Amino acid sequence: MKNFTENPAYKFLLFPIGQISVFAIGASVVLSLITVLLAFIFKFNVTDFDLVERTMLILPQVIINGVTIGFVYATIALGYTMVYGVLEFINFSHSEIFMVGGIVGIQLMAYFEHIGVLATMNEYLVIALAIVLAMAVSGSLAVVVERLAYKPLRGAPKLVPLISAIGMSFFLQDAVRLILSLTTGEFNVILPKFGTFDEFWKIAIPGMEDPLRIQIKSVIMVGTAVLMLLGLNFLVNGTKVGKAIRAVAQDRPSASLMGINVNQIISITFLVGGTLGGAAGVLFALKATKLDPFSGFFPGLKAFTSAVLGGIGNLTGALLGGLVLGLLESFAASYLGIFTNGAFGAEYKDIFAFAILILVLIFRPSGLLGQTVGQKA
């Protein structure tokens, strides 16, 4: 048995995939049960239609949406949580790194469209190229940001780098807007239409009238995100660099004494976080189809909430937090309106994340999976 758990195929492929599936399925099941229970409770409030039936009818779709966006949140949250693990500092500008990734990806597709090859190219190749370019740009941007705005402040009181990060976030938003305005004259970037992503796979479920519809986009999003997570897991737990990252996160002075180049490792951490953020940006762009320099803000905050929800500094926690938050948001957006008879609706989904954040911080500041490392002095 021991030999089996040490087997790399198990350690870096089978186990993480199993973990991801358990998280996704477990969170969906728990939330669905709660929702159905609520539906039974609220049943007598609603007279026009059968609430329970309506709830069950849209449930599969809600879960699919939630899991899809949940994986995107998880991928962004990993960037926050890695930097927090190493530096104990909220990288506020990560949401802009993510946004830059999305915009770069869309711009590449728009460029292909401009030179007229988009329609003839393999659609999956286009997406792969966009993701790779976005990863490269976002990763290098994250490293540059760290060098310019955070590195000079290492060792300063905690609020100082945080304020600098907020400044960086604002600066990047408008800098991207400036660059877009100067080059294209327009700062909204729109995903060009190509390929068959908007179509649905229909899976007939016995006993249900409508087949389950899964957008091909969603499959690509989930698939890519899972690949990223596997890669990250291998990097952190299976390589020498990963060992160094973990060492620096645990105890910076000792790691430095052991001959680890701490500055280099911090740069690598930002690089990895930024790379993940860039990939998530392209995935998010596929879903949103339209981005502007300010659209990174809310996903970034939600991803941060996911990281806190899972236990900040904890990679597995970020994954679980992202999935739970994505599902919660999807449930809130779909059911809030139905349950309250239209008094509150999907417009509250953006602040729903904050409510969760506040609740988590009050009742379990270390997050779902975190040990009590949440607040070092």
Place this chain on the structure above:
Amino acid sequence: MDTFFSNLFKKANTGFWPVAIALAFLLVGTFSVYESPRSLGAFLILMTTPLILYFMKMNMKIKVFIGLLLIIVILPVLGIRNIFYLEVIFQMAVFAALALGLNIVVGMAGLLDLGYVAFYAVGAYAWAIFGSKQLSLLHSIPGAAPANAPFALDPKWFWLFIFLGVGLAAFTGILLGLPVLRVKGDYLAIVTLGFGEVVRVLALNLDKPINLTNGPQGITPIQRPPLPPEPIMQFFRNILAPFVGHVPTDAEFYNVFFYFLALIIIAIAILVATRLEDSRIGRAWTAIREDETAAIAMGIPLVKMKLAAFAAGASFAGAMGALYAANRTFVSPETFSFLQSIGVLTMVILGGLGSIPGVIFGAAAVVLLNIQILQNFSLYLSELRQGDTVIPIINFAWKDLSNQLDPAKYQKLVFGLILILMMIFRPSGLIPAERRKRELVEEKE
């Protein structure tokens, strides 16, 4: 070069020179703004006067006299002459009060509050809802309101609502603080940010189930408090008419009126802040800021003191909110965005955390930058766009410059740059607080 200037400054800072320089700036500034009301340079010369007053040695009485002359007489007169300056000085006053409030939370107690504008919104919406027709429109759909609905309250109630705004905002501060203050530093920043957004989203969406805030369209018209009785108004009209070149209208008087109200709030804010700073509470805040664990060990009631900081900071914003709603006769959720919170934070950081003259300077500087320098730059660019000029070497015609490039809309870029640069090069601000100065000197020894 450096020593040359510091020697020059030392020489100029003795005897009667400071008074002469201050008066010279005051007179030249006043005269040039009076003669060419559109000129930015003239206004900048005038606004240098308070800095000279602050930095140079002179008799305290003369300092106060020149300062009051500028704030109470010269600025309103110039403002009535060119209504734009009235707007500039009113905004300076509003943001100075907000910055003073935030300074208590961030600068003195060291709690980073990124949702400060929420308290401002609470004050503004309190008067907006009760001082407009909104209460009689609770059950109508936004936009489809009957035009003849009555106002809920007499405009005189405004005076009560300034105080109610203080109370409500302080109460909201405590309400937010109770659950949140258990978390430390950086988490607190995110949670307050979230709270700010929650308030904005609520304002945006509470037009149903009952129409409380009228949603994204905002509430208008909001009543203003009545001006002083007619004989007094007539007196001011007669005095001011020869100076400003025309008989001032009621609209202009209203702006001056609100400017003075804002000044009164600032005066109270400064008084409260300075008294607090050296009080038992203020020292407790400093202790918490420097080292929470040590502060607890010294017997400081942590949560109580943090709540006090939140409530005190919030209360100024509440009063200013009510004032702002009455001045604009219009509030909408977009006024209370995250950008505003960061704007106020930028003012505090630029001027100097914990430094009262610093944050006032910061507020004035950022407002000037925002609504004058950037605006002027925008105008200049649009003039260039209309002309036929071409940049010689790279052969770029200004005509081709994108319309999106409007510097007045790039506030975020400016705020971001200020925050980053200040944190890297001068974290204690342009006019650092006395206490921080002392700390720095001790460290050097």
